[in-house]
Amino acid sequence: MTDKPASPSPGDANDAGDGAVPGDGPLHTGSPLTRVLGVLALAAVALWLLYGLVWSPPDVEMDDLVRVLYVHVPVAILMYVGSFLCTAASALWLWKRTPGWDALAVAGAELGALFCALTLLTGAIWGRPTWGTFWTWDARLTSTALLQVLLLGYLALRRVDPSPGGGSQRASILGLLLIPNSMIVHYSVDWWRSLHQPATITKLDPTIEGDMLVALMVGLVAGGLVFAWLLVHRFRLAWLEQRVDRYDLDAAVAARRAEGGVQGNPGNPGSSGNPGEPGVQPA
Amino acid sequence: MSGSILAMTDAGYVGAAWGGAFVLIGGYALVVVRRGRKLSRRVPPGERRWS
Numbered sequence A: 001m002t003d004k005p006a007s008p009s010p011g012d013a014n015d016a017g018d019g020a021v022p023g024d025g026p027l028h029t030g031s032p033l034t035r036v037l038g039v040l041a042l043a044a045v046a047l048w049l050l051y052g053l054v055w056s057p058p059d060v061e062m063d064d065l066v067r068v069l070y071v072h073v074p075v076a077i078l079m080y081v082g083s084f085l086c087t088a089a090s091a092l093w094l095w096k097r098t099p100g101w102d103a104l105a106v107a108g109a110e111l112g113a114l115f116c117a118l119t120l121l122t123g124a125i126w127g128r129p130t131w132g133t134f135w136t137w138d139a140r141l142t143s144t145a146l147l148q149v150l151l152l153g154y155l156a157l158r159r160v161d162p163s164p165g166g167g168s169q170r171a172s173i174l175g176l177l178l179i180p181n182s183m184i185v186h187y188s189v190d191w192w193r194s195l196h197q198p199a200t201i202t203k204l205d206p207t208i209e210g211d212m213l214v215a216l217m218v219g220l221v222a223g224g225l226v227f228a229w230l231l232v233h234r235f236r237l238a239w240l241e242q243r244v245d246r247y248d249l250d251a252a253v254a255a256r257r258a259e260g261g262v263q264g265n266p267g268n269p270g271s272s273g274n275p276g277e278p279g280v281q282p283a
Numbered sequence B: 001m002s003g004s005i006l007a008m009t010d011a012g013y014v015g016a017a018w019g020g021a022f023v024l025i026g027g028y029a030l031v032v033v034r035r036g037r038k039l040s041r042r043v044p045p046g047e048r049r050w051s
Helices: A032-055 A066-096 A099-131 A139-160 A166-175 A178-191 A210-264 B011-040
Strands: none
Touching (some): A032 A210, A032 B011, A066 A139, A066 A210, A099 A139, A099 B011, A139 A166, A139 A178, A210 B011
């Protein structure tokens, strides 16, 4: 997390055509760690499917619709995790200004947005047969939709300012609001009258038991492993994006300087007139 | 589930929720991995320290 972006060395880009850099090293974001994590996640997902769809019994009131909750609850909790990561990493980036925290913040925000969308989607699917509607302006639903807007806003803000660190600065300030909003989402069912049921497993005495509780817990573990796998890959992708942006910026600056050198010395005998080839600068 | 998923009365809702979740997560994973492969080619090996 404390690594500074390395300065691009001459000849790093465009040496192998279409911007590719020759050399050893993995041409992907995977590693032995992610391969182990991936295998564990796939095994856990298989168990999640079996418990969620086959082994757990139907609910007395909801019947088989309870199976929607075995995916809805884990993705909702992972939505909180993504938001928490984004806020924590944003705060640390604003304090330390190291690129690793910025990469973690964007990875957390993107995963938070994905899992927030899944929370809204699976909740709407569950709500249609249970409440008779896909959507209602309930406190829990509305605050979750607001969290989705904040997460998408965070990602959009990063693209607004193209200067190095400019988008990160603005987005990080917005990122600080994600934990407070997540707390509003979580406690909304206690603070306001709500159609949504109160917390089921995020307290010391769960309101469900037996295979239903196991199905939810397996879902949490499996979803957590999938989340971790995605987080590592997305973090490394953000790391690569930072470096490529830096190289592109340095290449653009070098090209501009070369162009300025040519235009500023039209009679310079050392210049070939090629924008990529700087002329001889006067002493 | 009284035996099998095929016997569920609300199988469509359950299938849509699980299917939608897995399709979205799988699609996102695919995009991240493919973009990672593409960008890795533009960064020197020394900067890809996770091998």
